Amino acid sequence: MKAMILAAGKGTRVQPITYTIPKPLIPILHKPVMEFLVDLLKQHDFTEIMVNVSHLAKEIESYFHDGQRFGVQIAYSFEGKIREDGELEGQAMGSAGGMRRIQDFYPFFDDTFVVLCGDALIDLDLTAAVKWHREKGSLATIVTKSVPRDEVSSYGVVVTDEDGRVQAFQEKPTVAEALSTNINTGIYIFEPEVLNYIPSGQEYDIGGDLFPKLVEMGAPFYAIPMDFQWVDIGKVPDYWQAIRSVLMGEVKNVPIPGTEVAPGIYTGINVAVNWDKVDITGPVYIGGMTKIEDGAKITGPAMIGRNCHICSGAHINNSVIFEYSRIASDVDLTDKLVFGRYCVDKDGATIDMKAASLDWLITDTRQPIENIKHPAKVFAQSFDVNHLDRH
Numbered sequence: 001m002k003a004m005i006l007a008a009g010k011g012t013r014v015q016p017i018t019y020t021i022p023k024p025l026i027p028i029l030h031k032p033v034m035e036f037l038v039d040l041l042k043q044h045d046f047t048e049i050m051v052n053v054s055h056l057a058k059e060i061e062s063y064f065h066d067g068q069r070f071g072v073q074i075a076y077s078f079e080g081k082i083r084e085d086g087e088l089e090g091q092a093m094g095s096a097g098g099m100r101r102i103q104d105f106y107p108f109f110d111d112t113f114v115v116l117c118g119d120a121l122i123d124l125d126l127t128a129a130v131k132w133h134r135e136k137g138s139l140a141t142i143v144t145k146s147v148p149r150d151e152v153s154s155y156g157v158v159v160t161d162e163d164g165r166v167q168a169f170q171e172k173p174t175v176a177e178a179l180s181t182n183i184n185t186g187i188y189i190f191e192p193e194v195l196n197y198i199p200s201g202q203e204y205d206i207g208g209d210l211f212p213k214l215v216e217m218g219a220p221f222y223a224i225p226m227d228f229q230w231v232d233i234g235k236v237p238d239y240w241q242a243i244r245s246v247l248m249g250e251v252k253n254v255p256i257p258g259t260e261v262a263p264g265i266y267t268g269i270n271v272a273v274n275w276d277k278v279d280i281t282g283p284v285y286i287g288g289m290t291k292i293e294d295g296a297k298i299t300g301p302a303m304i305g306r307n308c309h310i311c312s313g314a315h316i317n318n319s320v321i322f323e324y325s326r327i328a329s330d331v332d333l334t335d336k337l338v339f340g341r342y343c344v345d346k347d348g349a350t351i352d353m354k355a356a357s358l359d360w361l362i363t364d365t366r367q368p369i370e371n372i373k374h375p376a377k378v379f380a381q382s383f384d385v386n387h388l389d390r391h
Helices: 033-043 057-064 096-103 126-137 149-154 190-198 206-217 234-245
Strands: 002-008 049-054 073-078 081-082 089-090 113-117 120-121 140-146 156-160 166-171 182-190 221-225 229-232 258-264 265-267 279-281 285-288 296-301 301-303 316-319 325-327 331-334 338-339 342-345 350-352 361-365
Touching: 002 096, 033 057, 033 113, 033 120, 033 126, 049 057, 049 096, 057 073, 073 096, 073 229, 089 156, 096 113, 096 190, 113 120, 120 182, 126 140, 126 182, 126 221, 140 206, 156 221, 166 206, 166 221, 182 190, 190 206, 206 221, 229 234, 234 301, 234 338, 296 301, 301 316, 325 331, 331 338
Parallel strands: 002 049, 002 113, 049 073, 140 221, 265 285, 279 296, 285 301, 296 316, 316 331
Antiparallel strands: 081 089, 113 182, 120 229, 140 182, 156 166, 156 182, 258 265, 325 361, 338 342, 342 350
16 A cells, blocks of 8 residues: 655754754654654555655665665655755755655556655554545545644644534634644545646645635545554654653553663663762663763653763753754753754753853763863853853
């Protein structure tokens, strides 16, 4: 069976991570989110997978190649152009436009197919969803999920009649205005005929353009509410929460890697730490080749990436630290995500440590520590990153 993963977006809401990592490759404890989707598709016999790529396309293609090592076949549809300097420049066609571009190249979608957004962890019975879609005689089906009413304003809400036929959409309605608690999860099932309603050669969106057209036409367009695990990583706060949920064991299809060296404390290989001289409370994951100095404190849920260096007296609390990060002595990080020179709080507010002339607090472990210029007092007093001005 055939499927498509939408992977062409720039991921602006997940910056600064997506400055250098395409959204589908954002790691969930070292495994890219798109790899979980490929695993799910294979599990339900979707073994021919098209991926539309644009922003940082090379990185996605270099990781997945032809899909052979994942037990599937993968091909790519690049949306963009080559600039005069020889570099690729992404020009995404929109989710529906990307589907049509593939079909215009050569008819690929010749039977019922599934389309997944490449930015969520899901544990869904795709086989059951496709069966329901076919029994309904549906042209297009949205898989929806019910959320608590006080959360509807964060999502696109799908309004249906009693038979499940889609009547309307509400984009992030207020709690009072919401006509449903069923949200669009970005999981779609289509018949090939749906492509006849997508114009060729222009940007066109599934949710913003195609679906309203299907409603207006009165097409057999349905939504199926399903009870399944769905962890969205559409924004930095979502990603921070996803890592937290995995560490706390709330995401059943994502195991914590490494070795459990103490209750709730997992490590990769060759972690340099004297366990008797640090204060670490799980759940915590520490990547391989990371050094934790005596006197450091880590309070979970927290993830420390590989090749990091946590200096003496530093306190990491409920935070995510990407690889090759050095956290200076006596720095306090609470509810933070550290990526390169950026420090992001759980609400998405970002501190550019270099622009703020604070890059001695968070540095790259590949840079010799003697080359780091910092005030003389940095190792003599506590520095609370949690109270810095943000932008």
